Amino acid sequence: MMLTPLKPEVLKVDDLSHEARRFRTIVWSFQRNLDLLFKGTGLSAKVDHAALAEAFARWRQKFDQSKHLADVNRNDYVIYAAGLMLRELIVAAPLKASKEEELPSLPGGIDHPLARWPEGYAYTSFCLSVAAAILKELGDDEPMPAEVADDPGFWSSFRENTHEDPETAVGFFDLVCGREPNWAAPGVLWLRKAFADQGKLPRNKA
Structure with a gap:
């Protein structure tokens, strides 16, 4: 299944890099992604818009x-x-996925990343x-889903680790994008390899 429908x-969307900072754009695009992602899977999704707003505000x-x-960079x-x-x-968990029927597009007994963690797969x-x-709008290189994203076991590990420490979600997203995470501090911007390689670290890290 395509990860980026x-x-x-x-x-x-015109000027997406700025529109993506608006909650109305997040609500529309989040719901549309669910419609595309879950179509024909036998899964339905319910969105808690208050929780989605909470996630957006913190982000x-x-x-x-x-x-x-x-x-x-x-x-x-x-x-x-x-x-x-x-x-x-x-963290906010605005999505609850439920199974209406067995996934019709998947033969019985075959594992699939979406089946392991529908909510996390949808967020990602x-x-x-x-x-x-x-990035395409900016004329820059786009991230392509790495092979690891096709491994159902990856999504189980992703789910378990973020349940224990939500900060690891940043590192797992790096893996999906084919990048090397900084597991010691995945959410610290200036410790990312791409930033350190620039040689322009901020003096004040507080």
């Missing part, structure tokens, strides 16, 4: 605190910001789709 649709606060560093910053959004979605799909679309 939303990307072609959000690419139609926006963290984004505003770090956006002054975006120009150090614009490409990696977009990936980082998407990873932060993923973290907040996992949303964040990756938006990040890829923003």
Whole structure:
């Protein structure tokens, strides 16, 4: 199953890099991603918009605190910001997926990433789709889902680790994007490899 079905649709949004900072855009695109992702799977999804608003508010606060560093490495910053959004979605848990029937597109007994953790798969799909679309809009290299995203076991590990420590969501998102996480501090921007390689670390890290 394609992990980024939303990307072609959000690419139609004018000035997506700024529109993605608006809650109304998040609500529309989040729901649309669910419609596309769960179509024909036998899964239905219910969205708690209050929890989604909570996730967005926390993400926006963290984004505003770090956006002054975006120009150090614009490409990696977009990936980082998407990873932060993923973290907040996992914490707020605005999505509840339920099975209407057995997944009709999957032969009996075959494992699939979506079946392991529908909510986490949907959150990741949303964040990756938006990040890829923003980078394409900016004329930059887009992240492509790494092979690890096709491994059902990866999603089980993702779920277990973020349940214990939500901060690891940023690192798992890096893995999905084919990047090397900093597991010691996955949510710390200036400790990311792409930023350290620039040789422009901020003096004040408080």
